[in-house]
Amino acid sequence: MIEIKNLHAAVDGMPILKGLDLTIASGEVHAIMGPNGAGKSTLSYVLSGREGYQVTDGTVAFKGQNLLELEPEQRAAAGLFLAFQYPVEIPGVTNMTFLKHALNSVRIQRGAAELDAMEFLKLVRAKTKELGMSDDMLKRAVNIGFSGGEKKRNEILQMAVLEPTFAVLDETDSGLDIDALKIVAEGVNALRCRERSMLVITHYQRLLDYIVPDHVHVLAAGRIVTSGDKELALHLEEEGYAAFAERAAA
Amino acid sequence: MAATAESVAQVEEIRKYKHGWETDIEMETAPKGLSEDTIRFISAKKEEPDWMLGWRLKAYRHWLTMEEPTWAMVDYPTIDFQDIYYYAAPKTTEGPKSLDEVDPELLRTYEKLGIPLKEQEVLAGVQGAPKVAVDAVFDSVSVATTFKKELESHGVIFCPISEALKEHPELVRKYLGTVVPYTDNFYATLNSAVFSDGSFVYIPPGVRCPMELSTYFRMNAKESGQFERTLVIADEGSYVSYLEGCTAPMRDENQLHAAVVELITMDDAEIKYSTVQNWYPGDENGKGGIYNFVTKRGACRGDNSKIRWTQVETGSAITWKYPSCILQGDNSVGDFYSVAIANNAQQADTGTKMIHLGKGTRSRIISKGISAGKAQNTYRGLVRMGPKALNGRNFTQCDSLLIGDRCGAHTIPYIESKNRTAKVEHEATTSRISEDQMFYCRQRGIGEEDAVALIVNGFCKEVLQELPMEFAVEAQKLVGISLEGSVG
Ligand SMILES: Nc1ncnc2c1ncn2[C@@H]1O[C@H](COP(=O)(O)OP(=O)(O)OP(=O)(O)O)[C@@H](O)[C@H]1O
Ligand SMILES: [Mg+2]
Numbered sequence: 199m200i201e202i203k204n205l206h207a208a209v210d211g212m213p214i215l216k217g218l219d220l221t222i223a224s225g226e227v228h229a230i231m232g233p234n235g236a237g238k239s240t241l242s243y244v245l246s247g248r249e250g251y252q253v254t255d256g257t258v259a260f261k262g263q264n265l266l267e268l269e270p271e272q273r274a275a276a277g278l279f280l281a282f283q284y285p286v287e288i289p290g291v292t293n294m295t296f297l298k299h300a301l302n303s304v305r306i307q308r309g310a311a312e313l314d315a316m317e318f319l320k321l322v323r324a325k326t327k328e329l330g331m332s333d334d335m336l337k338r339a340v341n342i343g344f345s346g347g348e349k350k351r352n353e354i355l356q357m358a359v360l361e362p363t364f365a366v367l368d369e370t371d372s373g374l375d376i377d378a379l380k381i382v383a384e385g386v387n388a389l390r391c392r393e394r395s396m397l398v399i400t401h402y403q404r405l406l407d408y409i410v411p412d413h414v415h416v417l418a419a420g421r422i423v424t425s426g427d428k429e430l431a432l433h434l435e436e437e438g439y440a441a442f443a444e445r446a447a448a
Numbered sequence: 449m450a451a452t453a454e455s456v457a458q459v460e461e462i463r464k465y466k467h468g469w470e471t472d473i474e475m476e477t478a479p480k481g482l483s484e485d486t487i488r489f490i491s492a493k494k495e496e497p498d499w500m501l502g503w504r505l506k507a508y509r510h511w512l513t514m515e516e517p518t519w520a521m522v523d524y525p526t527i528d529f530q531d532i533y534y535y536a537a538p539k540t541t542e543g544p545k546s547l548d549e550v551d552p553e554l555l556r557t558y559e560k561l562g563i564p565l566k567e568q569e570v571l572a573g574v575q576g577a578p579k580v581a582v583d584a585v586f587d588s589v590s591v592a593t594t595f596k597k598e599l600e601s602h603g604v605i606f607c608p609i610s611e612a613l614k615e616h617p618e619l620v621r622k623y624l625g626t627v628v629p630y631t632d633n634f635y636a637t638l639n640s641a642v643f644s645d646g647s648f649v650y651i652p653p654g655v656r657c658p659m660e661l662s663t664y665f666r667m668n669a670k671e672s673g674q675f676e677r678t679l680v681i682a683d684e685g686s687y688v689s690y691l692e693g694c695t696a697p698m699r700d701e702n703q704l705h706a707a708v709v710e711l712i713t714m715d716d717a718e719i720k721y722s723t724v725q726n727w728y729p730g731d732e733n734g735k736g737g738i739y740n741f742v743t744k745r746g747a748c749r750g751d752n753s754k755i756r757w758t759q760v761e762t763g764s765a766i767t768w769k770y771p772s773c774i775l776q777g778d779n780s781v782g783d784f785y786s787v788a789i790a791n792n793a794q795q796a797d798t799g800t801k802m803i804h805l806g807k808g809t810r811s812r813i814i815s816k817g818i819s820a821g822k823a824q825n826t827y828r829g830l831v832r833m834g835p836k837a838l839n840g841r842n843f844t845q846c847d848s849l850l851i852g853d854r855c856g857a858h859t860i861p862y863i864e865s866k867n868r869t870a871k872v873e874h875e876a877t878t879s880r881i882s883e884d885q886m887f888y889c890r891q892r893g894i895g896e897e898d899a900v901a902l903i904v905n906g907f908c909k910e911v912l913q914e915l916p917m918e919f920a921v922e923a924q925k926l927v928g929i930s931l932e933g934s935v936g
Contacts, residue, residue: 246891247890248887248891249883249887250883269890270887270890270891271890271891271893271894271895271896273891274890274891274892274893275893279891280891282888282891285888286882286884286885286887286888287885288885288888288889288902288903288906289906289907290905290906290907290908290909290910291902291903291905291906291909295902296889296892296902299889299892299894299898299902300889300892300893300894301893303892303893303894303895303898304892304893307893339906356892360892360893
């Protein structure tokens with residue numbers, strides 16, 4: 199699905215990612231953990247093509263395509279989705295309008311027919327129901343006045359509507375209460391399938407009890423320093439990053 | 449090679465302004481330039497009563513003593529008023545009695561604009577189709593008014609003002625110039641002297657106008673000016689919603705547009721006046737765009753009467769426009785909802801005046817200004833509470849949105865209060881489309897220009913939702929089109 203090799207990236211000329219390698223096969227779920235400021239969100243922005251994040255070295259192949267030469271909207275159409283750590287507010291634009299624009303833009307780029315208002319409404323109602331969200335949220339402006347948890351859930355709703363093939367979830371669990379965490383995890387799990395891969399960024403082992411990853415990686419100082427299975431997350435939680443990094447360095 | 453590049457550029461240009469074609473039709477014009485003879489010519493052409501000619505001449509003589517105002521934040525070369533045609537009419541369409549008599553070439557013009565006059569009538573039989581009566585003004589004359597019969601059955605008068613001068617001279621004489629006197633300002637005075645046509649509306653007491661009334665203005669002739677005059681009167685307890693749309697072909701020469709609109713509401717009456725202005729804005733450097741100097745004013749004469757201006761201003765090289773309300777009647781209400789978009793080299797200086805005279809009068813101003821390219825967008829608003837405006841209330845919300853860093857937004861509120869019980873509130877914000885918002889949209893698959901259109905439409909929502917449905921959709925699209933090329 200995605201193959202990241204020796205990725206170096208800088209923000210404002212300051213190097214953040216320093217030779218990151220990561221390969222995710224079709225159908226796999228990988229988790230990335232790591233201390234604050236390690237470069238986790240930076241990785242998600244570099245993958246999705248955010249302006250101001252310069253790739254200085256390395257390659258990213260996405261389904262055999264050079265991902266780095268695509269515009270952000272083309273990457274979305276190619277199947278890449280990013281659930282933001284800090285979802286953005288758009289005043290005056292309802293969630294419904296936003297979702298419809300997004301879905302139809304993606305469909306047009308993929309050569310599919312646009313959905314009309316009725317078809318779209320049907321689809322989105324089904325998705326909100328699955329995620330235990332109220333339709334009220336569709337009528338509100340994008341993320342305006344949403345609680346932290348509602349914002350995260352809204353990201354998952356967008357993911358469910360856009361049906362990406364590769365989703366990066368950046369700390370989607372932060373700010374969720376236990377019940378919401380379960381619902382979000384169920385939503386994510388429902389989307390798991392052989393054709394879809396995920397990269398889950400989190401600080402908490404707890405999320406991985408619900409979304410069980412195939413691989414866990416530790417990102418520190420701009421590189422993947424260790425990889426392992428689910429057990430790795432448990433060790434991390436017990437030891438903390440500092441001790442872990444020390445031991446890893448030794 | 450060069451030729452190809454040029455035609456690509458031309459196609460590009462045409463794509464940007466989709467109404468930039470002209471209609472090939474024989475025109476009859478008054479001799480170029482302005483003089484008493486020109487005015488006599490226009491008046492004679494329209495077979496006007498003597499008092500009308502007298503009024504025009506008074507206006508003209510007054511105009512000769514006036515100077516062009518320079519206080520607005522707009523910059524343009526001096527206009528040579530002798531280098532303009534003040535009357536241009538399609539030859540074949542003098543006094544159409546019905547649509548069948550209208551030149552088919554003209555009907556096609558309106559179809560291209562998305563205003564099929566014929567269909568409007570045909571559709572009337574179809575259930576659920578919204579009814580809109582249309583008066584179409586082509587350069588200096590009105591070419592067709594639809595739904596006349598049905599409106600007449602309700603006692604509603606909706607016709608070209610030239611026709612009203614013949615059929616209902618007493619009504620026109622009673623109200624014309626009572627809200628915007630011929631001495632009012634440079635452009636309004638010019639309009640009073642040379643106005644060629646426009647729409648006249650009278651809603652009798654207690655009548656709720658059964659459909660939206662609409663006028664479409666199209667400027668076609670070269671080097672012509674369009675000086676239309678609109679007069680809408682809502683008698684006691686009546687209601688009308690009126691829409692105005694405008695387009696013009698692309699020209700290298702700037703064309704002058706100086707309209708006057710007067711609204712009058714009697715006791716308990718209400719007028720909603722909506723405008724979607726899409727005159728040709730000129731090329732990237734403003735060359736060839738329309739100069740739009742308009743005086744629009746409503747008088748809430750009666751108690752509990754109400755006037756609401758809603759405008760979406762996207763076109764013109766220069767917009768100079770301040771739809772205003774004079775709140776004379778006790779407890780009368782004036783609203784002004786405005787979206788003004790200026791892109792490239794466009795300059796907009798627009799806003800409103802709310803003059804509170806009666807007791808308990810209320811006004812609300814919601815202004816959304818969007819600037820992109822190297823455009824300048826100014827909101828200029830006056831709220832005046834007169835000595836008798838006991839418990840008068842005004843609320844003003846002025847929001848500016850900037851796209852890019854070469855454009856400007858200016859907010860100039862004037863507040864005068866002569867009554868201690870009156871309250872005036874003013875809120876203003878300036879913001880930019882953030883990089884966060886753009887990236888968020890693009891990550892979801894929405895391209896840059898669509899993202900701008902989406903975000904700007906959200907910003908304007910409060911105003912756009914005040915437009916009648918048919919217009920709101922059109923206006924939303926227009927917002928996107930007028931901002932094309934503003935990013936990237
Ligand atoms: N726009 C920016 N300008 C300057 N520095 C930046 C910018 N964006 C990120 N950085 C820096 O890059 C480093 C990595 O940031 P990033 O957001 O990727 O960390 P993270 O691993 O996601 O951390 P967290 O766990 O706190 O979310 C940090 O030191 C941060 O301050
Ligand atoms: Mg982060």
